[in-house]
Amino acid sequence: MSFDFFLPCPRGLEAPLAAELAEIAAQHLDGAAFTAxxxxxxxxxxxxGWAAGMAANLHSRLASRVLLKIAQRPYRSEQDIYALALEQRWEQWFSAHETLRVDVTAIKSPLRSLEFxxxxxxxxxxxxxxxxxGARPSIDTAMPDVRVFxxxxxxxxxxxxxTSGDPLFKRGWRLDKGAAPLRENLAAGILRLTxxxxxxxLYDPMCGSGTFLAEAAQVALNIAPGVERRFGFEKLKQFEARSWQALKGAALEAKNAARSSRADLQIFGSDISGDMLEKARANFERAGLPAIALKQLDARxxxxxxxxxGILVANPPYGERIEVRGRNARGELREGRGNRDDDGFRRVQEEAPDSEFFQLLGNALKQRFTGWHAFILTSDRKLPGQLRLRESTKTPLFNGALECRLFRFDLIAGSVRQRPQGETPAA
Ligand SMILES: C[S@@+](CC[C@H](N)C(=O)[O-])C[C@H]1O[C@@H](n2cnc3c(N)ncnc32)[C@H](O)[C@@H]1O
Incomplete structure (x- = not known):
């Protein structure tokens, strides 16, 4: 039996997700039904089939959820939608003992109240x-057994x-978040785009809690992103326990092999905050990853x-969300809006934090990273100008609701493309 699935993902990652799905089908479905x-x-x-839905949940690093399509029909009013939902054979999927949550999203809907x-x-x-x-399910918006969208x-x-339950970027091992972590599926998508x-x-010089590094290490060690967590489909009546055990068993085997791997991953991170590096280390350990080389260092x-x-990838602090830290040009450490970290490190705000910081970061890239390709995610379109580097490409991506660009800089010997001071970047 075949079903229609829809996998939402961060906007900008649709093509890499389609490519990832084709790979999952080739590697894990053993010829079972899958049509892109x-x-x-x-x-x-x-x-x-079910196997494809389960494999997508277990192996997709980029999808936010795996949704199974139940019905689709034109509507004019809330009553039309009520009638459509009433006709569906929900009893085939779950019973009234399961708790339920319903979410509605809309684009250009004429209806006045999505809540209604x-x-x-x-x-x-x-x-x-x-x-x-004879029984009605209870509603649980916090931890429902079943979700309908x-x-x-x-x-x-x-x-x-x-069929996912918790969104798929929750890999099941992260406790220590840090100040502004990237969602795991966005980080994994950016790695694919690089x-x-x-x-x-691979080097992240502002690694924070280590999202890029953990995602890369899992790719390198062939660890399925969902091997540590449970999924919504496990609570559905159609759950095929036997084929799930086979899929998960293979993933667990790969993960156990990774634990004893002595492979030199060539994955490196640094951050100015020792506190952040501690969080990253704790996350790697919980994810069952081998030690990843980390250093406390000002990115400049x-x-x-x-x-x-190799590839340098980073999402630097920007704007109000998180401050650049470090000493300013006169070597002064200044108290910022933030507080002391647990390790006593001071959060600082420089007088002209961004422009000075990014100019020096650009110098470091130009002078020391010949042959590397640098990818920087930011919502600040002026970044190439601040780095005094000309980007090779810029890819629009959404970090939640925040519209960002992934800028690529090719630091090729003798041909680093410099952006003259004052030149305004195109949008
Ligand atoms: C937006 S966060 C990166 C989040 C990270 N990608 C993650 O998933 O957790 C920016 C990071 O830059 C670090 N940072 C700020 N100023 C820095 C500097 N001068 N040198 C190196 N790291 C710095 C912060 O400590 C913070 O961890």
Missing amino acids: GAQVPGGVHFRG TTLRVKDAICDRLREKS AFLTATDCTLYLD GWQAGTP DMAPPSSAP
């Missing part, structure tokens, strides 16, 4: 289950049953951590 579908803004469709629409979908599912089994366009309503391959040196003093050139 359309890429749409914010996600990718595919058609396949959410209530109507919930009512329809509860009415259906009461009619079929309704997606409204200007004309159509699509109902999805969630073209980084296991074995090539960075140097290549490997003899061969």
Whole structure:
């Protein structure tokens, strides 16, 4: 039996997600049904059996969820949506003993209240289950057993049953977050966009809690991103325990092999904050990763951590969200808006923090990282100008609701493309 699945992802990652899904099908589905579908803004469709849905949950590093399409129909009113939800055979999927949560998202819907629409979908599912089994499920918005998503366009309503449970960027091992961590699936998507391959040196000079590094190490060691967690589909009636055990068993075996691996991962990180590095170390340990080389260092003093050139990737502090730290040009440490870290390190705000910091960071890249390719994610479009470097490409990406660019700088010997001071970057 085949189903239509939709995998939402951070906007900008649709093409890499489609490529990842094709790889998952080739590597883990053993010829089981899988047909690639359309890429749409914010996600990718595919058609396949239960095994494909389970494998996507277990192995996708880029998807936010795996949603199973239940029904789709044009609508005009909340009543049309209630009728659509009431017709569906929810009793085939879950019973009234499971707790339920309904979410509605919409683009250009003519309906006035999404809250009211959410209530109507919930009512329809509860009415259906009461009619079929005599009992209504309870609602639990915090930790539901089952989630239903309704997606409204200007004309159509699509109902999805969630097979993931917690969103997939929750890998199940992270406790220490740090100040502004990237979501794991965005970090994994950026790694794919850089073209980084296991074995090539990878360096994050502002690694914070280590999201890029942990994702890269899991790729290098072939550790499935979902091997440490549970999924929504485990609570559904259609759950195929036997094929799930086979899929998960293979993933656990790969993870155990990784634990004893002595491979030189060539993955390196540094950060100015020792406190952040402690968080990163704790995260790597919880994720079952071998030690990753970390150093406490101001990024302006960075140097290549490997003899061969590689990929540098970072999301530096920007704007109000998190401050650049360190001494200013006169060597002064100034108290910033923040507080002392646990290790006594002072959060500081420089007088002209960003421009001075990024100019010196650009100098470090130009002078010391010949042959490297640097990828920097930021919401600040002026970054190349501040670094005094000309980008080779810029890829729009969304970090949650924040519109960002992934700038690529090719630091090729003798041809580092410098941006003249004062030149305004194109949008
Ligand atoms: C936006 S966070 C990076 C988050 C990281 N990608 C993660 O997933 O946790 C920016 C990081 O830059 C670090 N930072 C700030 N100023 C720095 C400097 N001068 N040199 C090196 N790191 C710095 C902060 O300590 C923080 O960890």
